Amino acid sequence: MQAADHLESGRYVSPYRLVMVDELQDASQARARLTRALVAQPGRHxxxxxxxxxSINRFAGADLSVVTGFHDQFGPGPTVHLTTTFRxxxxxxxxxxxxxxxxxAQVRKTVxxxxxxxxxRAAxxxxxxxxxxxxxxxxxxxxxxLTQLRDAIHGGAIVADSVSVDVLGRYHQDRGLMPHAAPPEIRLAFRTIHSAKGLEADYVVIPNLSAGSYAFPSRIADDPVLALAMTGGDTYPHAEERRLFYVALTRARRGVLLISPEHNPSPFVTELIQDRLVRDVGPRPVATPRPGCRVGVLRQRSGCNGxxxxxxxxxxxTYTCNTPPGPGERPSVTRSTTRRPAF
Incomplete structure (x- = not known):
């Protein structure tokens, strides 16, 4: 803040004509102010x-609007969209x-x-x-x-001597979900999703896609003290957790394996199933999403009438039906829904 004060008051004049900022999505409003001050003089770029x-570092003060409202923050200028991925x-x-x-609230683009x-699929x-x-x-x-990947290497479906696999956890405690050993053809590593940003692997495994507090999306509330330094949050449900999931998916060059409990799946998994954006590989049937809901799934229960x-x-x-509907079908409802899920 003092650096910005010196620049804005004219007590210090920056000698730099070009200022380059990388990872702008991680900038706080304080850093945005300093950047504006550095280029405020004529002839600065x-x-x-x-x-x-x-943008996944709001807990550290990152403000999404520094990117989404770039021209409001820094003035008019050309924008070039980098929409090709090589990973x-x-x-x-x-x-x-x-x-x-x-x-x-996210910038619209096609990658x-x-x-x-x-x-x-063999790979x-x-x-x-x-x-x-x-x-x-x-x-x-x-x-x-990991065994399937090893067999694909031996069978020629994967043309390589070895592959890298990153297991990406929402929390450090997810390390406890790692297997005790891996085939020699597999370069296995555990990372949190935050620490994996900027990295990549041939394959990614996201192991704890369940609903709950220490799950994904996380439902742990931020420390109230952090609110003193944090900007107002995005109003879209699980906005930052959704971006974190995006980061996890896009660490993979070739494939992603999502692992979810059969009866308590993450709402992200439920959404992917409904939108047909994920391929089920078993061994159990995927739970049917509750029609009209992106949180719950249907479970078979027993009552006095069967x-x-x-x-x-x-x-x-309290939604119920006689049989779970197939894709595009209307459910056969036997009891009415009196309350919506508490999310």
């Missing part, structure tokens, strides 16, 4: 690079982009991959979903995936 879809397969890019740009070819490309009965099954599910299907968020939602 600013070159800034940023991606609002990757991800197009199928991963399409899934990630379709998910993140639902937030109307095109240089790897635009049909996915090779486990694209975005896949595996459901598990409980968190205790996650290490085995990851281990099974079996029926109800919402997983019960008692917050």
């Amino acid at each position: 600013l070159l800034a690079v940023g991606d609002d879809w990757q 991800c397969h197009q199928s991963i890019t399409d899934t990630a982009a379709s998910f993140v740009r639902k937030n109307p 095109v991959s240089v790897h635009d070819r049909p996915i090779d 486990h490309e694209g975005v896949q979903l595996r459901t598990v009965a409980s968190a205790a099954e996650v290490p085995r599910a990851i281990g099974d995936f 079996h029926f299907w109800g919402c997983s968020t019960f008692p917050a939602c």
Whole structure:
């Protein structure tokens, strides 16, 4: 703040004619003010690079509006959209982009991959979903995936001697979901999603896509003290968590494996299923999303009149039907919904 004061008052005149800022989406309002002061004199120029879809550091003061309101902050100037990715397969890019740009506050853009070819399922490309009965099954599910990649290398579906696999957790505690060992052909690493930003791997595994407090999206409230230094949040539901999920997906060059509990899936998983943006690889059937809801899924229950299907968020939602509807079908409702899910 004092540096900006010196520049704005004229007590210091910057000798630099060109100021370049990288990762603009991580800038706070204080840093934006300093940048404006550095280029306020005639003959000064600013070159800034940023991606609002990757703004994931609000807890550190980052303000999304520095990017989305760039011209309001720094004045008129040309904008060049960098819309080509040299990392991800197009199928991963399409899934990630379709998910993140639902937030109307994000800059609208279409990302095109240089790897635009049909996915090779034998090489486990694209975005896949595996459901598990409980968190205790996650290490085995990851281990099974690593074995499949090893077999694909030996069988020639993956033309390489080895591949890198990053397991990306929402929290450090997700490290406990890692398998005890990996085949020698697999270069396995665990990282949090925040620490993986800027990195990449051949394959990415996101292991804890469940609903709840220490899950994804996180429902842990920020420390109230942080609110003194933080800007007002995006009003779109789970806005920053959605961008964090986008970052996780786009660390992968070839394929992503999402692992979700069968009966308590993340609302992100439910949304991907409804939008047909993910391929189910079993071994259990994917829970059917509750019609008209992006949170709950249908579970089979028993009552005095026999079996029926109800919402997983019960008692917050009391929706029920006789049979789960297929894609595009209307459900056969036997009981009315009296309350919406508490999200």
